[in-house]
Amino acid sequence: MEYSKEFKAALSAFSGPEKDKLIFRLLRKDKLLSKKLYFELIDPETTDDKRNTMEEIVTEKVLLASKYTGNVPYFLTIIRKISAEITEHIKITTDKFGEVSLNLLLVNKILENNSDLSRQRFDNVYKLYIYIINKVFKSLTLIKKLDEDYWMEIDEYLRDTQEKILANHYLQKLCINNGLDFNWFECEKIPDNIDQIMKEIKSQGFLR
Numbered sequence: 001m002e003y004s005k006e007f008k009a010a011l012s013a014f015s016g017p018e019k020d021k022l023i024f025r026l027l028r029k030d031k032l033l034s035k036k037l038y039f040e041l042i043d044p045e046t047t048d049d050k051r052n053t054m055e056e057i058v059t060e061k062v063l064l065a066s067k068y069t070g071n072v073p074y075f076l077t078i079i080r081k082i083s084a085e086i087t088e089h090i091k092i093t094t095d096k097f098g099e100v101s102l103n104l105l106l107v108n109k110i111l112e113n114n115s116d117l118s119r120q121r122f123d124n125v126y127k128l129y130i131y132i133i134n135k136v137f138k139s140l141t142l143i144k145k146l147d148e149d150y151w152m153e154i155d156e157y158l159r160d161t162q163e164k165i166l167a168n169h170y171l172q173k174l175c176i177n178n179g180l181d182f183n184w185f186e187c188e189k190i191p192d193n194i195d196q197i198m199k200e201i202k203s204q205g206f207l208r
Contacts, residue, residue: 054098062082062112070120072120072124086103106135108161129170130174140194148187162182166182
């Protein structure tokens with residue numbers, strides 16, 4: 001929504017107490033905005049602190065969820081909730097590095113359960129595997145927007161992801177069938193037009 005000059009002028013005309021009431025009313029209705037403002041204005045924790053906490057949360061919650069790998073739909077539901085927590089962290093902190101690192105960490109922690117997942121019927125794990133492949137593709141598109149100073153650290157996550165995917169026969173085949181090139185698991189080898197490649201693959205009916 002765009003705000004007209006007249007609307008902005010009317011808001012500016014509010015007295016101090018009136019503005020305070022309006023702000024607090026809006027914050028009560030928008031918890032995410034409230035958390036974002038708190039972080040930007042007075043939170044003693046830095047973005048790095050918040051990211052470190054999220055790394056612990058992701059690791060712990062995926063470990064707890066791993067007891068449900070025998071019920072993949074429920075397991076995937078839990079994973080989506082963890083992903084939503086990562087998304088909230090990113091919206092609050094605008095943590096561009098964390099947007100990549102935390103999502104790759106999530107993928108890698110999921111794939112630490114490869115032995116349990118590999119014993120299941122392929123149709124039972126298909127949606128989870130497609131979810132993982134989409135996460136990897138999305139991470140690759142975000143990497144191209146990151147400063148290259150981050151690439152060395154991101155490469156460590158990508159190597160871990162690649163190793164775990166290659167250790168899972170069905171997931172490896174599904175990656176190939178959905179156009180995910182294993183040469184891209186190194187930052188400098190990701191195509192500049194990776195976002196367009198992903199769109200083209202989706203337009204052909206893959207990644208779903």
